[in-house]
Structures are given as C-alpha cells and as structure tokens.
Amino acid sequence: MVQIIAGHVDQGGRQGITSGKHLDAIAAIIRDDLIDAGFEPGDVYDRGRECTLPGWFRPTKNWDILAFDGPDLVSAIELKSINSSFGNNANNRAEESIGSAVDAHTAFAEHLFGSGSIPPVMGYVMIVHDCDASRSINRGYHSPHYGVDPIFEGASYLDRFLFLCDRLRRKSLYQAVWLVFADPERGVVYEPSTELTYDKFIANIVMALGIHRA
Secondary structure: OHHHHHHHHHHHHHHHHHOHHHHHHHHHHHHHHHHHOOOOHHHEEOOHHHHEEEOOOOOEEEOOEEEEEOOEEEEEEEEEEEOOOHHHHHHHHHHHHHHHHHHHHHHHHOOOOOOOOOOOEEEEEEEEEOOHHHHOEOOOOOOOOOOOOHHHOOOEHHHHHHHHHHHHHHOOOOOEEEEEEEEOOOOEEEOOOOOOOHHHHHHHHHHHHHHHHO
16 A cells, blocks of 8 residues: 555655545545455445444544444544644644544444444544654643653654554554655655554454454
C-alpha cells in the first residue's frame, strides 16, 4: 500500500496525496484487500450513506469503510489526511478521533449495532504531509495548573501525530491503526512506526473476521 501511495505522490504531487479523491482511492484499495482476505464483497462498504452507523452521543456518524460478517459489524474505519494548519489539525484530529471512538464503543455497548456480542474493530488511518511546517516544533505549551506530559516537549507536529496514533492504539480506542508520512516534494512515503503499518492494520481486521466466524 505504501508503494501505491508513493505512486500517487509521483503523479499528483502535494495536492494528490492529501485530497479527498486520493482517500477515496485508498478506501477502495482497503476494501479490495479485505475482500481478498475473506470478506464477502457485499459485506464491505466504502460509499456514502451505506457507511453510516448510529451513535450514542449523537444520532449518526459517517465512517469511510464498514466491514460486516452478515449482520455483524466487524470493523468501522476512519480515513484522515492532513496537509496544512498542523497546529489546529493536531488538536482537531485528536478530539475527533477520541470522540468518534468513544461514541462507537458506547453505541455497541448500548446494543445499537445489532445483537452481536463481539465488539467491532475500530480502524483509523492518517496520512500526514511531511514538510518544513509539520517538522516544526512548538517551543512551549501553556498549562497554568499542571505540567504538560514531557513527551510533547520538543516534539514536532509529525511527532504529535505519531504519539496520537500510537496512544489511540495502546488504549484500544482503535485496534487497527495505520499512519503514513508523505513528502511529495521529494517523492518519499514512509510508515514511521512498526506498530502502525498497513500490514498490521489489515491483519487486525482480518483476525476479527476469523473470530466472528469461529
């Protein structure tokens, strides 16, 4: 998959790697790979309203990919890309990702996802533009009452996205997480963590399918 994204970088440049159309192409490839791994074609959705689930704290949430095993939801996947405004986007992506996961986990616990007893695998994909702005460092955070987690001191925005994705996975808000950094100017695409690769992302979802069918 990283090689495929690299091909888009070479063809489309800076806008291609972070555009909505590019994410549509990524969603289609993930869908195909899930089908190749055993999902039925009619059980994987990556289009519009077919990807809507009920929420608990809000009426509905639109996901980018939903994968079922018959009536049982196996996985719900969110795709995000970030090209600019890294300070605002780092905070917004953290709030969005945490909120969506908590809402989905609660909706499942409240039996809004049918009668299945196995929680769905929550999937999260983030593609970040690797550039001078995303490599810049915030030299200080204002927190008048308590100290900021030392991990953020001296961290670039790329580091912050890595911390976010890693902690989302470690705390099981999302069980399948894939993080990519892309530098279209140099034609470089890479996965910054061995724990957040595409192979492990897909493997976690496919493993859940096996559990549903066991």
